[in-house]
Amino acid sequence: MAGAPNIREVALRAGVSVGTVSNVLNRPELVAEPTRERVFAAIAELGFVRNDSARQLRVGRSRTLGLVVLDVANPFFTDVARGVEDTANQHGLAVILCNTDEDPRKEASHLDLLAEMRVQGVLINPIDTDGRITALRDRGIPVVLFDRLGDPAVECSVAVDDVLGGRLAATHLVEAGHRSILFVGGPLTLRQVQERYEGASAVVSARDDVELTILTTTALNVAAGRAAGDRLATADRDALPSAVFCANDLLALGVLQALTHAGLRVPADVAIVGYDDIDFAAAAAVPLSSVRQPRQQLGRTAAELLLAETTEDEHEHRQVVFEPELIVRDSSVR
Amino acid sequence: MAGAPNIREVALRAGVSVGTVSNVLNRPELVAEPTRERVFAAIAELGFVRNDSARQLRVGRSRTLGLVVLDVANPFFTDVARGVEDTANQHGLAVILCNTDEDPRKEASHLDLLAEMRVQGVLINPIDTDGRITALRDRGIPVVLFDRLGDPAVECSVAVDDVLGGRLAATHLVEAGHRSILFVGGPLTLRQVQERYEGASAVVSARDDVELTILTTTALNVAAGRAAGDRLATADRDALPSAVFCANDLLALGVLQALTHAGLRVPADVAIVGYDDIDFAAAAAVPLSSVRQPRQQLGRTAAELLLAETTEDEHEHRQVVFEPELIVRDSSVR
DNA sequence: CCACAGTACTGAATCGGTTCAAAGACGGGC
DNA sequence: GCCCGTCTTTGAACCGATTCAGTACTGTGG
Numbered sequence: 085m086a087g088a089p090n091i092r093e094v095a096l097r098a099g100v101s102v103g104t105v106s107n108v109l110n111r112p113e114l115v116a117e118p119t120r121e122r123v124f125a126a127i128a129e130l131g132f133v134r135n136d137s138a139r140q141l142r143v144g145r146s147r148t149l150g151l152v153v154l155d156v157a158n159p160f161f162t163d164v165a166r167g168v169e170d171t172a173n174q175h176g177l178a179v180i181l182c183n184t185d186e187d188p189r190k191e192a193s194h195l196d197l198l199a200e201m202r203v204q205g206v207l208i209n210p211i212d213t214d215g216r217i218t219a220l221r222d223r224g225i226p227v228v229l230f231d232r233l234g235d236p237a238v239e240c241s242v243a244v245d246d247v248l249g250g251r252l253a254a255t256h257l258v259e260a261g262h263r264s265i266l267f268v269g270g271p272l273t274l275r276q277v278q279e280r281y282e283g284a285s286a287v288v289s290a291r292d293d294v295e296l297t298i299l300t301t302t303a304l305n306v307a308a309g310r311a312a313g314d315r316l317a318t319a320d321r322d323a324l325p326s327a328v329f330c331a332n333d334l335l336a337l338g339v340l341q342a343l344t345h346a347g348l349r350v351p352a353d354v355a356i357v358g359y360d361d362i363d364f365a366a367a368a369a370v371p372l373s374s375v376r377q378p379r380q381q382l383g384r385t386a387a388e389l390l391l392a393e394t395t396e397d398e399h400e401h402r403q404v405v406f407e408p409e410l411i412v413r414d415s416s417v418r
Numbered sequence: 419m420a421g422a423p424n425i426r427e428v429a430l431r432a433g434v435s436v437g438t439v440s441n442v443l444n445r446p447e448l449v450a451e452p453t454r455e456r457v458f459a460a461i462a463e464l465g466f467v468r469n470d471s472a473r474q475l476r477v478g479r480s481r482t483l484g485l486v487v488l489d490v491a492n493p494f495f496t497d498v499a500r501g502v503e504d505t506a507n508q509h510g511l512a513v514i515l516c517n518t519d520e521d522p523r524k525e526a527s528h529l530d531l532l533a534e535m536r537v538q539g540v541l542i543n544p545i546d547t548d549g550r551i552t553a554l555r556d557r558g559i560p561v562v563l564f565d566r567l568g569d570p571a572v573e574c575s576v577a578v579d580d581v582l583g584g585r586l587a588a589t590h591l592v593e594a595g596h597r598s599i600l601f602v603g604g605p606l607t608l609r610q611v612q613e614r615y616e617g618a619s620a621v622v623s624a625r626d627d628v629e630l631t632i633l634t635t636t637a638l639n640v641a642a643g644r645a646a647g648d649r650l651a652t653a654d655r656d657a658l659p660s661a662v663f664c665a666n667d668l669l670a671l672g673v674l675q676a677l678t679h680a681g682l683r684v685p686a687d688v689a690i691v692g693y694d695d696i697d698f699a700a701a702a703a704v705p706l707s708s709v710r711q712p713r714q715q716l717g718r719t720a721a722e723l724l725l726a727e728t729t730e731d732e733h734e735h736r737q738v739v740f741e742p743e744l745i746v747r748d749s750s751v752r
Numbered sequence: 753c754c755a756c757a758g759t760a761c762t763g764a765a766t767c768g769g770t771t772c773a774a775a776g777a778c779g780g781g782c
Numbered sequence: 783g784c785c786c787g788t789c790t791t792t793g794a795a796c797c798g799a800t801t802c803a804g805t806a807c808t809g810t811g812g
Contacts, residue, residue: 088557088558090767090768090769091768091769091770092768092769100791100792101791101792101793102768102769102770102792102793103770103771103772103791103792103793103794104790104791104792105769106769106770106771107770107771107790107791109769109770110769110770110771114789114790114791115790115791116789116790116791119790119791131553131556131557133530133533133534133557134534134768134769135475135534135536135767135768135769136471136534136535136536136769137470137471137472137474137475137480137535137536137767137768137769138471138475138767138768138769138770138797139768139769139770140471140769140797141469141471141472141475141767141768141769141770141796141797141798141799142768142769142770142771142796142797143769143770143797144797146471156490156496156499156500156515157493157496157497157500159491159493162490162491162496163491165490166490166491166517169517178514178516178528178531179515180512180514180515181490181513181514181515182512183500183503194512196467197512199467200467200468200469200470201470201471202469202470202471219465222465223422223465223467224422306697306701337698337701338701340701341700341701363640364671364698364701366675367640367671367672367674367675367698367702367703368701368702368703369701369702369703369704369705370703371703424797424798424799425798425799425800426798426799434761434762435761435762435763436762436763436798436799436800437761437762437763437764437800437801437802438760438761438762439799440799440800440801441760441761441800441801443799443800444799444800448759448760448761449760449761450759450760450761453760453761468798468799469797469798469799470799471797471798471799472767472797472798472799472800473798473799473800474767474799475766475767475768475769475797475798475799475800476766476767476798476799476800476801477767477799477800478767
């Protein structure tokens with residue numbers, strides 16, 4: 085009894101039927117003023133809290149939305165999450181944040197869980213487009229891809245033009261006089277990584293006096309960056325590239341740390357350009373040049389597309405592409 | 419029909435009763451091998467996904483756990499979250515991450531939502547201990563405080579000794595010869611901020627040749643730190659403290675950026691010590707001295723205490739206190 | 753041949769809101 | 783006094799999985 089009063093006890097206390105209590109909660113305009121107040125009083129006295137499972141069971145869907153990201157520790161994703169949350173909260177929805185650590189198995193198990201929860205929709209930065217996403221959609225749960233373009237026939241997506249971003253970074257480095265550029269990033273199965281490389285590659289292959297090599301990493305975090313930096317620092321000094329372009333800022337910060345630690349100077353010995361322009365890029369040991377993406381807006385837009393898909397009768401899938409912007413700081417100018 | 423097959427349709431297809439399907443799902447050892455296989459086959463063919471609301475409604479509680487933090491964009495909290503997630507996932511629980519932005523209203527609305535969801539428990543770094551936490555507990559939902567000690571009579575809590583942390587930082591600065599120290603942090607209603615100040619204050623007031631002043635901020639992020647740094651930089655040069663101790667690393671990074679931008683040298687003109695030792699502290703423009711906390715372990719321990727509270731018959735509330743550790747880097751040594 | 757234990761399975765009651773057809777109350781117009 | 787429309791309230795059906803008392807069947811020991 086003390087445990088959790090239900091709607092029946094509230095009805096009893098207020099001297100009305102359960103239907104009326106439910107109406108007070110969901111469509112208060114249907115209930116006469118004095119009755120409404122009696123019900124509110126009863127709710128307050130008993131400390132009644134609606135049981136969301138029961139509500140969901142009847143209504144068929146929940147008031148939550150799933151957000152599946154590669155790495156919560158990456159400020160890029162927390163900024164996107166912030167944008168998603170803003171929009172979701174405005175519409176009375178809660179966000180369930182799931183972390184995949186770039187592991188397809190974790191991704192799968194999170195998606196299964198979200199399916200069981202009957203979330204209103206899922207925002208995901210997918211690792212591999214395996215069948216599970218299609219399965220969700222078949223079950224009537226809309227899925228919006230973010231930071232990755234999808235097939236406009238079946239899904240909405242929001243992305244930033246990663247090829248352009250790669251091109252911006254490479255163009256900047258080439259124009260600054262660099263002739264041997266190393267791309268650090270991975271795993272290459274991540275589309276973002278691949279496309280950023282592709283953009284850089286396009287710029288370089290248009291000229292025959294610039295060399296682009298690649299050093300793949302197993303993850304996109306600071307530790308992986310440090311490891312890559314250490315490899316560079318211990319390698320043959322002549323083999324050292326004159327510039328490094330990293331697939332994201334965490335890698336760049338790691339590389340920067342390792343190179344500095346090994347006594348190399350940035351940008352004098354090696355220039356660095358990162359990607360994402362997270363807040364910490366500007367505060368780095370050597371302020372980091374980086375390709376900026378509209379992070380919060382990415383999240384907001386993704387959430388809006390998802391909401392549109394759940395509410396519109398005639399929904400047409402949209403692809404939104406934002407343009408990245410190069411921010412030049414000390415790490416790439418001699 | 420295509421929408422979402424339920425357990426009844428699975429039962430029909432497999433030629434068994436709904437009870438048996440449920441048993442296959444929840445206590446497979448009770449079901450004979452061949453039957454079990456028929457049921458699994460039916461589940462696969464129909465693409466059946468259990469409806470978690472129905473399950474929750476019947477069972478009375480969910481398989482989720484709420485984590486309420488001040489700021490998801492702060493790496494300190496994402497690291498704690500990682501620890502919580504590890505432990506929760508090991509026990510088949512999902513984590514709902516809620517962000518309060520240090521706003522009591524958002525905190526309240528998130529707690530209301532978690533109560534409606536009948537989460538198994540809540541891990542919270544509370545802003546104000548208003549009645550809502552007690553209300554949750556009255557309703558049978560255990561609440562564990564983290565990064566903050568609670569009343570051991572009613573709740574478990576995990577914290578790091580913030581007074582000691584403040585003391586470590588201040589002692590270090592005083593021993594390095596600093597005689598005018600500025601504490602930057604706020605709002606002071608946050609216990610962490612208050613206690614870190616208290617620790618520093620205790621060290622300073624034990625001597626009569628050191629002066630400690632305070633500059634309160636409205637938040638604990640990089641932007642607030644930059645604002646504080648700007649105020650310092652534009653103030654009278656004689657009024658400049660010789661060292662700044664910040665309530666967390668985000669503030670410290672902001673202060674560092676603003677001071678450097680204004681042409682002041684760190685640590686020559688002003689020394690800085692931060693708090694949390696987030697990954698980015700080591701990668702800062704001037705590698706930041708900081709007070710390190712065992713972040714992931716904090717999260718893991720908090721989750722374990724919560725799980726203990728939900729499973730043990732005779733639960734005794736525990737208080738776990740970790741000790742912080744001072745990491746000295748360039749920002750505080752001349 | 754019966755009693756009994758053990759195993760495998762059944763099916764109806766149950767959790768707690770939401771919804772909607774229908775009943776009731778009330779006032780105005782004729 | 784009666785009819786009709788509007789506003790308010792009622793109460794039972796319903797969502798889908800879980801649970802448990804009970805049935806059916808098999809094998810064992812006396």
